[in-house]
Amino acid sequence: MSSLLGLLDPITGTRDKLLETLIAWSDINSGSGNIEGVEKIATLATGRFSELGYDVQRIETEPVAMIGPDGQEGTIQRGPILHFTARPNATRRIMLAGHLDTVFPVNDSFQKAVIRKDGTLHGPGTADMKGGLLVMAQALACFEQSGLADDIGIDVVLNSDEEVASYASSPYMEKVAAHCDAGFVFEPSMPDGSLAGARAGSGNYDVVVTGRAAHAGREFDKGRNAIAGAARVVGALNALNGQRDAVTLNIGLIAGGTALNVVPERAIVRLNVRARTPDDLAWVDSAIRETITSGDFGADITAQLHGRIHRPAKPMTPQLESLFETVRSAGGDLGVPVRWAATGGCCDGNNLARAGLPTVDTMGVRGAFIHSHDEYAVIDSFEERTRLTALSLLKLASGEAVWPKDIAS
Numbered sequence: 556m557s558s559l560l561g562l563l564d565p566i567t568g569t570r571d572k573l574l575e576t577l578i579a580w581s582d583i584n585s586g587s588g589n590i591e592g593v594e595k596i597a598t599l600a601t602g603r604f605s606e607l608g609y610d611v612q613r614i615e616t617e618p619v620a621m622i623g624p625d626g627q628e629g630t631i632q633r634g635p636i637l638h639f640t641a642r643p644n645a646t647r648r649i650m651l652a653g654h655l656d657t658v659f660p661v662n663d664s665f666q667k668a669v670i671r672k673d674g675t676l677h678g679p680g681t682a683d684m685k686g687g688l689l690v691m692a693q694a695l696a697c698f699e700q701s702g703l704a705d706d707i708g709i710d711v712v713l714n715s716d717e718e719v720a721s722y723a724s725s726p727y728m729e730k731v732a733a734h735c736d737a738g739f740v741f742e743p744s745m746p747d748g749s750l751a752g753a754r755a756g757s758g759n760y761d762v763v764v765t766g767r768a769a770h771a772g773r774e775f776d777k778g779r780n781a782i783a784g785a786a787r788v789v790g791a792l793n794a795l796n797g798q799r800d801a802v803t804l805n806i807g808l809i810a811g812g813t814a815l816n817v818v819p820e821r822a823i824v825r826l827n828v829r830a831r832t833p834d835d836l837a838w839v840d841s842a843i844r845e846t847i848t849s850g851d852f853g854a855d856i857t858a859q860l861h862g863r864i865h866r867p868a869k870p871m872t873p874q875l876e877s878l879f880e881t882v883r884s885a886g887g888d889l890g891v892p893v894r895w896a897a898t899g900g901c902c903d904g905n906n907l908a909r910a911g912l913p914t915v916d917t918m919g920v921r922g923a924f925i926h927s928h929d930e931y932a933v934i935d936s937f938e939e940r941t942r943l944t945a946l947s948l949l950k951l952a953s954g955e956a957v958w959p960k961d962i963a964s
């Protein structure tokens with residue numbers, strides 16, 4: 556049993572305050588595209604993390620390229636990055652990361668948090684991941700009071716575009732990650748407390764299909780139907796499914812056309828790919844490129860490809876395994892079983908891993924049905940997950956656990 560357990564006393568009794576704050580945060584819409592709402596959460600998070608005495612930096616993100624609904628290349632502005640730092644000169648550093656945004660747009664019908672009789676808090680972002688942000692802050696408050704934090708640098712980085720692939724924030728996050736020794740991200744754990752182990756990598760692609768507009772009655776023959784071309788693109792891309800084990804392509808969105816009496820000039824096909832290894836990701840990326848550049852999608856119809864792999868696969872490495880063992884041993888001391896399993900999901904943990912940072916990325920509250928109107932967080936997990944994080948930090952700081960980067964990679 557760890558002698559550090561006594562240091563967790565400040566966490567006892569924090570549940571109700573966390574619940575109250577989480578309800579208030581969940582009631583503020585912060586869909587990635589709702590910059591005003593994201594800013595409100597950024598302000599609240601700045602207040603919460605400033606209470607820890609950390610230095611605050613706000614980083615404005617650069618606009619990122621995107622293909623608009625009209626098929627034209629444009630840019631979109633995302634919200635800020637918040638970076639809270641303690642002890643900037645410490646040689647051992649822990650990075651704790653999270654996101655301020657949710658998947659629910661400002662006009663979504665899912666806007667309010669409600670406590671349910673079964674001990675859950677049902678609401679947007681309760682599990683993914685406003686609950687996790689508050690767990691992170693509470694665990695750090697405990698860590699700062701422990702007397703063991705003096706030699707450990709802390710980098711808390713919160714972004715505003717995780718739910719839209721972190722294009723605007725990942726270069727900054729990876730730069731911070733490269734200087735840290737252990738990483739924790741506060742995505743929700745499963746309802747039974749299981750964590751995500753190895754993660755698949757992911758890529759998003761847009762194919763803009765261009766034909767020629769014409770009157771559907773007077774000059775149908777002069778038209779070149781972009782939707783018919785898009786259908787051929789869909790068929791060709793979808794045929795890549797099943798060609799390689801555990802590599803999947805999901806045609807997620809198709810749009811095109813203007814009116815029923817117009818031969819459509821433009822259509823867009825948007826897709827997401829998942830694969831578990833760097834080789835598989837490289838294969839699917841080049842297969843998509845080859846399919847689009849060499850495909851025949853109809854006379855006078857062109858298809859232009861945009862997009863890339865944006866989250867690399869996150870394999871289980873000896874260093875990552877070591878950090879998981881630290882969390883498991885903290886769980887053992889707390890009577891909280893900690894297991895992990897590989898997943899097809901991905902998150903900023905993938906990008907931090909690319910920067911060489913061993914990262915356990917499901918340290919947030921227990922919860923389920925994220926990205927849906929049934930999303931909930933388990934209220935009893937608030938203190939439990941706060942203790943799990945705090946004890947994991949204390950084990951690293953005290954030398955009771957080995958630093959993952961001290962393990963041969």
Ligand SMILES: [Zn+2]
Binds near residue numbers: 654683684742902
């Ligand atoms: Zn999330």
